[in-house]
Amino acid sequence: MAIRETPTQFEAFLSEALPPLGLSPAAHRRRNIRRRLMRRMEGLGIHEFPRYLEYLRRTPEESEILRSLLPVTISRFFRNGKVFDVLAREVLPDLVRKGTTVNVWSAGCASGEEPYTLRIVWEELPGKKPPLFLLATDIDSVSLARAQEGIYGDSSLREVPAALLGRYFARQGEDFRIRGDLKEAVRFRRHDLLSGRPPGRFDLILCRNAAFTYFGPQGQLTVAHFLASALHQSGFLVLGRTERLPVAALSLFDPVHPGEKIYRLRGERPREDTG
Numbered sequence: 717m718a719i720r721e722t723p724t725q726f727e728a729f730l731s732e733a734l735p736p737l738g739l740s741p742a743a744h745r746r747r748n749i750r751r752r753l754m755r756r757m758e759g760l761g762i763h764e765f766p767r768y769l770e771y772l773r774r775t776p777e778e779s780e781i782l783r784s785l786l787p788v789t790i791s792r793f794f795r796n797g798k799v800f801d802v803l804a805r806e807v808l809p810d811l812v813r814k815g816t817t818v819n820v821w822s823a824g825c826a827s828g829e830e831p832y833t834l835r836i837v838w839e840e841l842p843g844k845k846p847p848l849f850l851l852a853t854d855i856d857s858v859s860l861a862r863a864q865e866g867i868y869g870d871s872s873l874r875e876v877p878a879a880l881l882g883r884y885f886a887r888q889g890e891d892f893r894i895r896g897d898l899k900e901a902v903r904f905r906r907h908d909l910l911s912g913r914p915p916g917r918f919d920l921i922l923c924r925n926a927a928f929t930y931f932g933p934q935g936q937l938t939v940a941h942f943l944a945s946a947l948h949q950s951g952f953l954v955l956g957r958t959e960r961l962p963v964a965a966l967s968l969f970d971p972v973h974p975g976e977k978i979y980r981l982r983g984e985r986p987r988e989d990t991g
C-alpha cells in the first residue's frame with residue numbers, strides 16, 4: 717500500500733519528533749530526509765506520518781533508528797573557500813609559531829572533505845612546521861567509512877584549485893583518490909557532538925554546517941559549551957558561513973574574523989595536551 721503523506725504531515729511530524737532529539741525541525745525539511753523516513757515507514761508497514769509518530773512514542777528504541785536517518789552529510793573540499801585563505805594567512809601561522817604540536821578537530825567531518833582540506837592547506841604553508849594532530853569526527857559511520865576510503869567524485873572536488881588537485885589526488889576511473897600520506901595524517905573517529913568532547917584539548921576546532929544548523933536551541937548551546945571546553949586557551953573556533961553562535965554562548969568567544977565566522981576562546985585556561 718502506498719504511503720499517504722502530504723508535506724504538511726511531514727512538517728508536523730518533524731515538529732513533534734525532532735525537538736526531543738535536540739534537532740531543529742526546520743533544518744530537516746528536505747526531500748531526501750522525507751524519502752528516508754518513508755522507506756523506514758514502509759518497512760514497518762506504516763502508511764502515514766501521524767501513525768509513525770504514535771509508533772515512535774510507544775517504541776523507545778525507534779528514536780535511535782530515526783536519529784540515524786536524519787544526518788545531512790553533504791560536503792565538499794574547500795567549501796566556502798575564503799575561510800581556508802584566512803586560516804592559511806592568519807590562524808595557522810599563529811599556531812605554527814607556538815612551535816609545539818598543533819591540535820585540530822574537525823567536528824562533524826562528513827566524508828572527510830573538511831579535514832583533508834585543512835591538511836592540504838597545512839601542507840601548503842611555507843617554512844618549517846611542528847607536527848599537526850588532526851582529529852575528524854562524525855556521528856555517521858557510513859560517512860566515516862567513505863572518509864577512510866578517500867575516493868571522491870567530481871562534485872566534491874569542484875572548488876579544489878587545479879594545481880592542488882594534481883598534487884594531492886590521483887585519478888581512479890571516473891573518481892579521484894586522495895594521496896595516501898594525507899589519509900594517514902587524519903585520525904577519524906565516531907563521536908556524537910551532543911555526548912561531550914573527545915579527550916584532549918585543541919588549538920583549532922572546525923564545526924561547520926553541523927550543530928549550528930541542524931540542532932535545536934538547547935543542543936546548540938550544549939555543543940557551544942562542549943566546544944569551549946575542548947579548546948586550549950585562546951583556541952580558535954570556526955563555524956559555517958551562514959551559522960551563528962547561540963546568544964547565550966556569545967560570552968564564551970571573541971569574534972576575530974566575523975565575515976568568516978572565526979572566533980577565539982575568551983578567558984584563562986590551564987594548558988593540557990592532547991593525548
Ligand SMILES: C[S@@+](CC[C@H](N)C(=O)[O-])C[C@H]1O[C@@H](n2cnc3c(N)ncnc32)[C@H](O)[C@@H]1O
Pocket residue numbers: 787788789790791792795823824825826827829830853854855856859907908909910923924925926927930956
Ligand atoms: C552537512 S555535513 C557538514 C560537513 C562539513 N563540516 C562541511 O561543512 O562541509 C554535517 C555533518 O554533521 C554530522 N552530524 C550530525 N549530527 C551529529 C552529531 N550529533 N554528532 C556528530 N556529528 C553529527 C552529520 O553526520 C554530517 O556528516
